[in-house]
Amino acid sequence: MKKLFATVLIAASAGTACADGLESLENFVKTVKSGRAEFTQVVTSPPKDGQAARSKTSSGSFEFQRPSKFKFIYKKPFEQSIVADGQTLWLYDVDLNQVTSRKQSSVLGSTPAALIAAAPDLKALQADFTLQAAPDKDGLQWVTATPKAKDGQLQTVKVGFKVEAQSTELAALEILDSFGQRSLMSFAKVEVNPALAAETFQFKPPAGADVVKQ
Structure with a gap:
């Protein structure tokens, strides 16, 4: 279950209202190059053996910075860090x-993560999705x-945008995996295109931690 909490990356808002979700996604990818936010994630397992x-x-x-750097800090109910520095993806339990x-x-x-943080444009996304x-x-x-793989x-990822007169804000991410588990991530206190220091995405294993390379 822990790994389910660590499957996504999302952020931010763009500057102009859009006609539909696809246009909102394209606008987001083009205009939001870095972001910072707080999140709440709910993972729901399907009913099993007659149980609810x-x-x-x-x-x-x-926090994230295009094209391929991001950091998740899970604080509750357990502490976990996921850091992508552009070359290596680190997971610290x-x-x-x-x-x-x-x-x-x-x-x-x-x-x-690739859908939101890595692609420079909609065409690049359409190569994989x-x-x-x-x-x-x-x-x-x-x-x-x-x-496409x-x-x-x-199975699928759904991205939700809140659209107002002058803005399109990325508000939610819903993930359905092949086991029928659904993850819904909601965002708050979003900052768009903040200046992020290079060391934001640097990770050094803590002293005494067991390091496993995969």
């Missing part, structure tokens, strides 16, 4: 005192991204 669906909630903060490192280019691919505008829901415009654990 179960949900778990986490919260924290994140405080409870286990364990660090996992992976080559970033081999693990992002058709993931929510089938993108479709979805019906408005809960006061948001939505776009559905379906990975069929061997992953991700």
